[in-house]
Amino acid sequence: MVKVKEYMTKTVDVVTPNNTAGEVIDLIKKTTHDTFPVIEDNKLIGIISVHDIFDVEKSEKIENLMTKREKMIITRPDAPVRDVGRIMFRTGFSKLPVVNDNNELVGIITNTDVIRSQIEKTTPLKLNKIVKTYENLGYKIRVDEGIIPIDKLKPTQSKIYADELCGREYELKMGLAEPIIVIKTKATKDKYILIDGHHRSVACYMSNIPTLNAYVIMVDTNNKLGIEKTAEKQGLKSLKDVKVIDEDKNDSSDIYKLNSKLEHQR
Structure with a gap:
């Protein structure tokens, strides 16, 4: 509830x-x-x-x-x-x-x-669905909660939307942001694979907020997961690789400014 x-x-x-x-x-x-x-x-x-x-x-x-x-x-x-x-x-x-x-x-x-x-799906429901998916693949799973450095996130989503990004920036300012969901394996070393919360993470990154609360799904494997391999093929190494778009105005100057800010952040 x-x-x-x-x-x-x-x-x-x-x-x-x-x-x-x-x-x-x-x-x-x-x-x-x-x-x-x-x-x-x-x-x-x-x-x-x-x-x-x-x-x-x-x-x-x-x-x-x-x-x-x-x-x-x-x-x-x-x-x-x-x-x-x-x-x-x-x-x-x-x-x-x-x-x-x-x-x-x-x-x-x-x-x-x-x-x-x-109108929003609650994070616990998403978390349980993700955990069940990897358990069904035969992995041993442990879920922790913690504070994750933004610069240690490896995104798995290549684009986000400008209108939702603005909403997430407001939530951060008002202290409303829900925890993101990340995966940690032995293969990721000090990095975290971002599964859910790309808009929140990019909003945090652009606002110079260094950390976010997160559910950390610990997957017991020495190998790279398929989702991480797919992200790497798309050139996704950090949050600055995620593009901000507008569904109706892909060439908007405001969207260009958002991407430029993200590119030069820090």
Whole structure:
């Protein structure tokens, strides 16, 4: 079951009860958000929206305008996303604060996140499918989780799409990126064969983020796998060999710029 913590935004813009309506207006202009949790001593004590500060003095304190915690609808990191979606549908709220058992804010989930959770395949399902495939080929498999250096990835996909790349860059900035899936064998030495997560990896590479969380499938073999041999035949040695394309505008200057940035990165 997909949980809130898998899709919530972990980096949240917040205000304090001592902030003023004018300061919230400035924050709205800066972030383009219209709602902010109100925090005091790391605890969630309320929420303030653009509607609460409409037609009030800019000097008015947020503590006098906010909806207080006891009147709020919140959710938990382990809550099913499906249940959160039903709450949003019934109440009309577009976002809910996510708090832990100590009432500390750990994230925020929006209706867009809920929709995204329903249209994306979850990484665990992909992981299990890949593991079963190699087990059926007779390999002994072990799955670990770890942090993988981006410059140690060997891609197996020759192209990615610009629109999805932009989405993955946004997810990285917001702390939403799911783990990638890689394969490690004795033959790969210090490299990792990238199986799933090419858009995330390239977005990470272009953003100068050195590492990504990963599921590491350890395959007990001294030989190169077929997928690695195929990638090498395509000239795929590192992430800079992956081309960024647009399905409708292959000659777009913006796509050229993306490829140029990728080529000269680092």
